[in-house]
Amino acid sequence: MKYVDEYRDHAVAQKLVSEIKRAVTRPWVLMEVCGGQTHSIVKYGLDYLLPKEVELVHGPGCPVCVTPLEMIDRAHAIARKPEVIFCSFGDMLRVPGSNGDLFQVKAEGGDVRIVYSPLDCLRIAQANPEKKVVFFAIGFETTAPANAMAVWQARAQGVRNFSVLVSHVIVPPSITGILQSPYNRVQAFLGPGHVCAVMGYREYEPIASRYHVPIVITGFEPLDLLEGTLMAVRQLEQGRVEVENQYARAVDHMGNVAAQKMIERVFCIADRSWRGIGIIPKSGYKLNYEFRDYDAERIFEVANIQTKEPAICISGQVLKGLKKPPDCPAFGTQCSPQTPLGATMVSAEGACAAYYNYGRHLVAVDSLRQPMEAKA
């Protein structure tokens, strides 16, 4: 049965690729927003299957990558405090700050714990009333309802030794930021499927019409990405500008309203700094004033954070779709997932790490691209 499925998937993929080839008449630049999509594209070599007129550039949707260095350093400083149990999703542990990563903090005696869900931190706090339990609340809109619930429940259950270090970012302002750049090349977006499972896609409609850019909400599997690409290319070729939903099996127009309500109760919109990009206005969440007692930034005063980023790193330009990983002189030499210099190499979902992990530092990438075929 497995082989039958695989054969069918292969046939569908071939059909989608030939439809894209049939639809395209000139060059287009598309950006997939989400790091999970980038990972899938690079692993399956989907960009090699596309005609060379269709270029995929990789977006800023990797929360681990864009968490600013200043915030990572702050997390490390808090995690080093003897009264603290510092909890984080596993992905954040090996992200380098200015001086080492959370594994190093742990090795030096910090109580750093990996959690599967933010609700686990509440249980840790309840089991250790003499300690201060801090959760590193990172992520996009997909993760915000979970982190919001942990704070909401902490208050409801009277857990006073729990706090969150919030570094939440949201997708629409980052798309707007990319479109406002004078150097922007992106002509259509493959929108982030699971962010939209939570938020719906109403917010993307004014962006599409204001900037005249097609947006196709797209899933993560190879066939999703090929279909999303086809839908975007058809819009571009036909001069249409719409928000279309390729990922209808998980996303609807309104999103998950219960989850959105919890985000609104606990968080409000704030300016946020993105690693490699800088401050984007109104691009994230912070805790509402009524939850200030759960704000780790307020509870733990950490002064004198002096960040240093390597000058050679071009991750900011990669995150904005202006450059690709092999354009960087350090890619695959000084910079690798074992010794990352910048944002896009630190997480498996970052574009540089995906390129490296699937061997793209070893081959001349462009030689693998498909030549344009004669039209049927």
Place this chain on the structure above:
Amino acid sequence: MCLAIPGKIVAFHERSGVRMGKIDYGGITRDACLEYIPEAALGDYVMVHVGFAISKVDEQEAARTYKYLAEMDQLTELETPEADLGKPAKNTT
């Protein structure tokens, strides 16, 4: 990071007033919060992100997505050990 893993609801329970479910992911069972899918029923398939169900999917869809995530080596978060509630002690986790 934003990936969600599909699983089947095999039991309900409540923890401190929060509606939770036991979710079966192809043999591995973990708890998830079901507050955001209030209509979820026993036997339903849900997409779970960091221990929270965020949307419903059908069974066929869930099977396909699960297979894809396994291929992508993206199921490792299910292997995160249960939260360590223990007292801090040096050189242990």
